[in-house]
Structure formats: C-alpha cells, structure tokens
Amino acid sequence: MSGEPGLRERKKQRTRAAISEAAITLFLEHGFTQVSVAQVAEAAEVSKRTLFAYFPSKEDLVTHRLADHETEAARVVRARAPHMSPLTALREHFLAGLHGRDPITGLNDRPEVRALHRMILDTPALVARMESFKSSAEHALAEALQDTAGVTELTARLAAVQLVSVQWVLAQDNAARLAHGESADARHPAAVRDAEHAFALLEGGLAKLFPPE
Numbered sequence: 001m002s003g004e005p006g007l008r009e010r011k012k013q014r015t016r017a018a019i020s021e022a023a024i025t026l027f028l029e030h031g032f033t034q035v036s037v038a039q040v041a042e043a044a045e046v047s048k049r050t051l052f053a054y055f056p057s058k059e060d061l062v063t064h065r066l067a068d069h070e071t072e073a074a075r076v077v078r079a080r081a082p083h084m085s086p087l088t089a090l091r092e093h094f095l096a097g098l099h100g101r102d103p104i105t106g107l108n109d110r111p112e113v114r115a116l117h118r119m120i121l122d123t124p125a126l127v128a129r130m131e132s133f134k135s136s137a138e139h140a141l142a143e144a145l146q147d148t149a150g151v152t153e154l155t156a157r158l159a160a161v162q163l164v165s166v167q168w169v170l171a172q173d174n175a176a177r178l179a180h181g182e183s184a185d186a187r188h189p190a191a192v193r194d195a196e197h198a199f200a201l202l203e204g205g206l207a208k209l210f211p212p213e
Helices: 004-030 037-044 048-054 060-069 072-078 086-099 111-121 124-148 153-179 184-204
Strands: none
Touching: 004 037, 004 048, 004 060, 004 111, 037 048, 060 111, 060 124, 072 086, 072 124, 072 153, 086 124, 086 153, 086 184, 111 124, 111 153, 124 153, 153 184
C-alpha cells in the first residue's frame, strides 16, 4: 500500500505531460487561437473536465512550462551566499543562464523553444498571461528582499519591480531576435553586453542618466 501514492503521482504527471504535449503540438501546428480546448482534450485522450483539472485555462497549457521560473528570482535571492547583495546574485544568475542557454533568458534557439517563444509573442492572450506571471514574480521577489535584505516593504516592492522588469526586457529582446532567425551563439555576446549594461544601470541608479540641470 505504501507505494500507491507514488504510483498515483507518477500517473498524474504522465497525464499532465500528455495533455501538455498534445496542446503544444496542436498550437504550434495550427495556431493558439485556432485550436479549441476540446481538440486538445481529444488529442490527449482525456475529457475536458480532466484537462481543466490539470490546466485551469487554455493559456495555462502554454505558460505552465514557465511556472517553475515564476519565483526563480526570489529563490536566487534567498539562496545567495553570505555577504552577497541581491543585485549581484541576480546578475550572476542571469549571466549563467545566458551561458547555459536557459530558455527563460530568451537565449535558446532549439526549434521547439524558438517556436514557442514566437507563438507567445504573437498571441495577445498569452502576452497578457505572461504579464500576470511577471506580477507574481515581482511579489515573490519583494517578499524575499524584505525578508533577507533588511529593507522596508516599499523599498522591496520598488526594487523588485525594477529587477524583474529588467530581466523581462532582456529575455524578451533575446527571444524576439531568436524567433526571427538569429542563432543563440551569434546573439550571446550582445546578450551579455546588454545584461551587463542593464545591471550596471540598476546598480548605479538612474541619476547618471538624468543629472540635474
């Protein structure tokens, strides 16, 4: 009997993966808006009720693949080395992601990843869903900053918005370039320069850009 929970969990994971694969395959082949939830359920050989038990919305069929990254910045801040600033930890993590071609940095040109990014960028409903994802990331990071960096709630919120937005813009720029044909290797040097520039602006503040008259 002790093995049953593990068996049930593995079965749930296989069902979830099958639904996800069926959805992404159909969406990439026919377009996100052209495919219905009923068609996805049929392709995955599950009922619509079962599908919605795993994925509450059609958009979740796509964006769940990024769900693990929703609190990634917060996890990096909480796990940073002693005496390392949150900004340094996030900068090093993003640069390591670029080097490792982590899809969340936008710098991954595997055909399936590039196609998925292109579909998200070209679908207003998915762009809107990603904005919700971004808001959740900001909230989680603000909590991590307040808990670990000894700053006030307002300071943590303001810093989180800037940090998440910067990483968001960098990733979107990379994904957009790769979605239209540039290779990850060709883009990498410029992606690193852009990231270094962006984090330098965060470190120095905007005063250097807008000095008093």
